Each structure stands twice: as structure tokens, then as C-alpha cells.
Amino acid sequence: MTDTLHIVGGGMAGSEAAWQAASMGVPVVIHEMRPKVETFAHRTGNLAEMVCSNSFRSDDSEQNAVGLLHWEMRQAEGLIMRAADQHRLPAGGALAVDRDPFSETVTQILRSHPLITVSEQEITSLPDSGQWIIATGPLTSTALGQAIQAETGAEALAFFDAIAPIVYFDSIDMSKAWMQSRYDKGETEEERTAYLNCPMDKVQYEAFIDALLAADKTEFHEGETAGYFDGCLPIEVMAERGRETLRHGPMKPVGLTNTHQPDIKAHAVVQLRRDNALGTLYNIVGFQTKMKYGAQTDVFKMIPGLENASFARLGGIHRNTFINSPTLLDGQMRLKSRPNIRFAGQITGVEGYVESAAMGLLAGRMAAAGILGREVVSPPPTTAMGALVTHITGGADAKTFQPMNVNFGLFPPVDGLRGGRRGRKDRYKAYTDRAKEDWKAWLDQSVLDAA
Template sequence: MAETLHIVGGGMAGSEAAWQAAEAGVPVVLHEMRPKVGTFAHRTGNLAEMVCSNSFRSDDDERNAVGLLHWEMRAAGGLLIAAADRHRLPAGGALAVDREAFSAEITQRLRSHPRITIREEEVTELPESGHWIIATGPLTSGRLAEAIRAATGAEALAFFDAIAPIVHADTIDMSVAWAQSRYDKGETEAERKAYLNCPLTRDEYEAFVDALLAAEKTAFHEGETAGYFDGCLPIEVMAERGRDTLRFGPMKPVGLTNAHRPGDKPHAVVQLRRDNALGTLYNMVGFQTKMKHGAQVEVFRTIPGLKNAKFARLGGIHRNTFINSPTLLDDRMRLKSRPHIRFAGQITGVEGYVESAAMGLLAGRMAAAAIRGGDLPPPPPETAMGALVHHITGGADARSFQPMNVNFGLFPPVEARGGRRGRKDRYLAYTERAKAAFTAWLGRKRA
């Protein structure tokens, strides 16, 4: 019988790693501290709980890097992407899911797998032997984080991540708001109306920005500094960068027509995306915040259409810890100083649900291959997974290393054919090349 693989953390990366290793014939013990030890952001003890957005972002696998990553995970038999497909919600061109049904399925599938054992316990030390994957994510417990720092001899980097509020649908004023996806994206009527839109005039927008800037915010602890990840900036931080920043970000009014007043062009728009299959909850898109809860209710109710809004969850902020992977990890995602330990997910410096799950998929497969006496190299850097692995294990500058979503800037450049390429053609060339390379990688003989 094969040796056991131990995985710490039952989030996106840990859940996917456990599934991949178990499907390869390796017994797995998945250590998850919840629900015995809670976190700021989690609400349940389920595995792969979505704590921020309910979106896996764009599903366009021809001209979008994260859509390509979806394609690669489907091709590799990814558990999480398959569950996301089954619990998909209308969201235009995005892959949004019913978060509760999604995590419930992942939990059930892993608990019922004959080669997976789940232990509800907190791991506080790095093991000295065995085969391990650390996939504890952005909310790694304090004691384990200290153990990682002690073992690596390096300070873990950190930034602050913020969570967006969720609104009860029946408290949104639909005589003001209207249903429409930006640019009417989507193949079905439901997808083309997957978002609710709240319009603001210039005066309403200016008043909103004033209220946002004046609102009471969550204070940082002594000695902490605010190093936000640019892809998840709190809205008040964006507003501090300029009064029109929000209008060119999450509140941009382009691609939308007010169904109630088609002739009026909104100065800004707040979008809300369906958060569950019943359509009873909506997520305020891009509205992650560090305002105190009372201030959030007061400020958000100034938005037209949300005057009487009731919130299923208010926004929040938490410390998000990750390691300096380019310095600490090899290209098999192993800790150089302790190669029996691999790291996967957001703790490695990838950002996003899909990216975290993809790194879990690779770590699980690599660990399973090693346990069975083989070796699995990472996918080529021309692929989405390979580009991410290359970035976190040596491609990024360790001195300025920060969390990164998958994007075509991480890929080796595509050479022009027959003259200069347009952007859309260039992106298509990236994805065509990646699909061929990933298919070849999947066909490798593995132990």
C-alpha cells in the first residue's frame, strides 16, 4: 500500500489536492481545523467554502487567461471546476456559482471517497517526516504561521484582503434598479440579466464618495501596514486615489442602459451579482470594504435602489499571509529546506479561487507521483498552470513578490505570424498554444 499523503487545509487548494492524489491511488489524510477552530471570514465547517466572491471569473477559454485555466482544470479532471459547472448561476460570461451548494458537494465528495480521511484538527507545527502539502490559504492559523517562519528563516509577507457585502434580494428596490449584464453578455436571457444595476447621477455619486471617505474604518493593529493586493482593493482605498477612480472601476457605467429611463445615461452604476441559485442573495460587485459595520449600512443605503437594503453579510477585512515562494520553493512546489513538504494555494502567492485550486491540483498530482516512486514535472510555461508555477517558483522577483492572478503577462510571448497581431488574435494564439502544450503534458506517462 502506498504511503499516506497528509494535506493541511480544506480550502480550494487542499480540497483539490486531496481529490487528485486519492484518484491517483494514494491514501490521503486531510487536516482541517474548522469548525473546531474558526476564522474571521469562514461561516461553516464545509470544505472549499467561498468566503469572498462567488465568482470564478471569466469562462472564456479562447481569449482570457483565467478562462484558459478553467479549460485546463476541466481537461485534468478537476473536482472543483466540475462542481462549479454543476452549480453554475447566470452571470454573463463569468462562472459564478451557488456557494452553499458548491461547498456542500465538495464536502460530500471528499468525505465519501474511500481513500480520503478527514481530521478536524489544527496542525500547529511543520512535520519532520512523511509526505505533506500545506494548503492553509490566506487565513493560516497564527501558530502554524509562526512555525513556517521559524522553519524558513524568513518573514512571511502579508497584505490585507477585504470582503464584499451580500444583500437580500427582496430588499432591493426594482423600481430603481434593473437587471442587465454589462454589454448584454450571455447566451441566454437569464445570463444577459444576471446582474442588478443601481444608477447614480453625478450629484449622487459625489455624495456617495464624500460619505465613503468620511466613514469610520477598521483600524489596523499597532505595527501593521496596509499592503493591499491591487485586485481586491477596498472601495474607500480606491476613492482615496481620486474621486473618479470608482467610476473607472467597479462603478463604471459603460455597457448598460437604464431600463426605467433609457434616455438617461448614469454617471456611475453599482452592480450586484446573484449569489445563490434561489436568487435571494446578491453580492455587491467590487465593494470589498474595511468600513465598520454601522458605517457600511449607512453609506450603502445612500445608493439608489438600496435605501431599504438588508444585508445577509457585511464587508470586512482580514490579514492575508503568504510566503516568499520564489525564494523558498522549487519547481515541484517543495520547500527547499524540507523537500518532504509542498505548499499550494494562496499561501504560495497566487490570488483567486481558480488559481488556488489549480496549484492544489498540481501539488496533489506531484505528491502522488513522488509517493509512487515517480516524478511529475510542472506543465510547460506556455500553459496557464505552468505560467503560474513558474511565476511563484522563480519567475517573479523575490524582492518585490506580491500575490498574482493568472494573466497573459506571465506567459512566454507569442511570436507574430504574418505581421502584427491584434490583441484578440494574440490572446487566441496564447490559448491555442497553451491547450496543445497542456494536452501533451497530460499525456505524459506518470508513476
């Protein structure tokens, strides 16, 4: 009888790990403490619930590292990408997802799989026996976090993550806002009008910055030394870095033309992205915040078009915990002190839905192969998935290790391009061409090894 793989956490990484292992014929138990034990950010007990955003970012597999990661996961028949494609929303060149049907689909598929069982038991300690994957994500429970800390002897590593607010579409003043993707990007009219834009002139922008800086903020007392992940900075933290920071970040006006006043260039633009298939909800792009609820409604209603906005969800902030993977994990993502335990997802120090699911995909395949008496080696670092796992299992400097999105800086240089004068598009295309060839070869070999 084949041993059972236990997975702690039913988020992106845990769900993908369970799917991959079960697809290889290994029985799986997913231990997901929700909804019995609630977290700050989650609203349901569904698996793979999307919390901070509904975007998987760029879907361009030739010019973008995360788009390449999408491609690799599709090639590996990943469940997360399958559900994302099924519930895709128009978002220009990005992959945005209708979050509730997405998580409902993942939950239904996993719960109905004959080899997968879902347990609502909270795991509070590190198991001594059996094969386990810890994929508890940014909101690891206090008890399990303490057990991990006691085992590794390391101080808790953490940073803060913030969540953006969501607005009801019918409360937005469309006499001031307009629909357009930046640079009209997209192959269809729906894609080219995927974003809702709210313009600001200079006076409105300056007043908005003043209000952001003066607003009441939520502050944490525990772990106050923890910093922020740069890819998810609260907007007020960005504003504190300089009054023009937002105009060159989430509020940049480039590539947009106000259809109400086409001859007037906006000083800044706030973008909103559709959050569900019905088009009834829109999230404010890049507007993660730690402002208190009352302050949020006051400040956000200063945005032209949102003066009478009704909010389905306000923003918030939570603590995100991760381990020092380069020190603690081996190349098979196993805890060196307890090889029966693997780690996957954001707790390993990758950042983002797709990156988390990708590490779950690898951990699930590696753990299942081990149970079946085989071995799946890590994919080559020339691939997106290989670059990520190499980074967290020894490629990064342990002394300065911080959460990381996938990016071409993690890839080995392409022969003939180092120090060359070829343009960025050529370089990125060379990276992705090489990655796709190497990923197909690795995938074919890992399937043969598992046969």
C-alpha cells in the same frame, strides 16, 4: 502499503490536491481545523468554502487567462471545476457559483471517498517526516504561521483582503434598479440579465464618495505595513486614490442602459451579482470594504434602489499571509529546506479561487507521484498552470514578490507576435491555442508516466 499524503487546509487548494492524489490511488488525510478552530471569514466547517466572492471570473478560454485555467482544470478532471459547473449561476461571461451547495458538494465527495479521511486536528508545526502539503490559504493559523516563519527565516509577508456585502433581493427597490449584464453579454436571456444595476447621477455619486471618505474604518494594528492586493481593494481605498477612480472601476456605467430611463445616461452604476440559485441573495460587485458595520449600512443605503436594503452579510477585512515562494520553493513546489513538505494555494502567492485550486491540483499530482515512486514534471510555462507555477517558483523577482492572478503577461511570447501589429484578440487566441495543445500533451504524458 502506499504511504499517506497529509494535507493541511481544506480550502480550494487542499480539496483539489486531495482529490487528485486520491484519484491516483494514494491515501490522503485532510487536516482542517474548522469548525473546531474558527476564522474571521469562514461560516461553516465545510471544505472549499467560498469566502470573499462567489465568482470564478471569466469562463472565456480563448480570450482570457483565467478562462484558460478553467479549461485546463476541466481537462484534468478537477473536482473544483466539476462542482462549480454543477452549481453554476447566470453571470454573463463569468463563472459564478452558488456558494453553499458548491462547498457542500465538494465536502460530500471528499468525505465519502474511500481513500480520504478528514481530521479536525489543528497542525501547529512543520512535520519532520512523511509527505505533506501546506494549503492553509490566507488565514493560516498563528501557530503554524510562526512555525513557517521560524523555518524559512523570512519576515512574515502579508497583505489585506476585504470582503463585499450581500443583500437580500426582496429588499431592493426594483422601480429604480434593473437587470442587465454589461453590453448584454451572454448567450441566453438569463445570462444577458444576470446582473442587478443601481444607477447614480452626478450629485448622488459625489455625495456617495464624500460619505465613503468620511466613514469610520476598521484598522489593523498588527502588520500595519502590509498593503492591499490590487485585485481586492476596499472601495474606500480606491476612492482615496481619486474621486473618479470608482467610476472607472466597479461603478463604471458603460455598456448599460437604464430600462426605467433609457434616454438618461447614468453617471455611475453599482452592480450586484446573484449569490445563490434561488436568487434571494445578491452581492455588491467590487464593493469590498473595511468600513465599520454601522457605517456600511449608512453609506450603502445611499445607493438608489438600496435605500431599504437588508444585508445578509456586511463586508469585512482580514489579513492574508503568503510566503516568498521564488526563494523558498523548488520547481516541484517543495520547501527547499524540507523537501517532504510542499506548499499550494494562496499561501504560495497566487491570488484567486481558481489559481489556488490549480496549484493544489499540481501539488496533489506531484506529491502522489513521489509517493508512488514516480515524478510528474511541471507543465510547460506556455500553459496557464505552467505559467503560474513557473512564476511562483522562480519566475518572479523575489525582492518584489507579490500575490498574482493568472494573466497573459506571465506567458512566454508567441513566436511571430512579439513586436507585431496583430490585435489583442489575435494575440490572446494565439496564447490559448498554444496553451491547449501543450496542456493536452503534458496531461497525456503525465498520465502515461503514472500508469
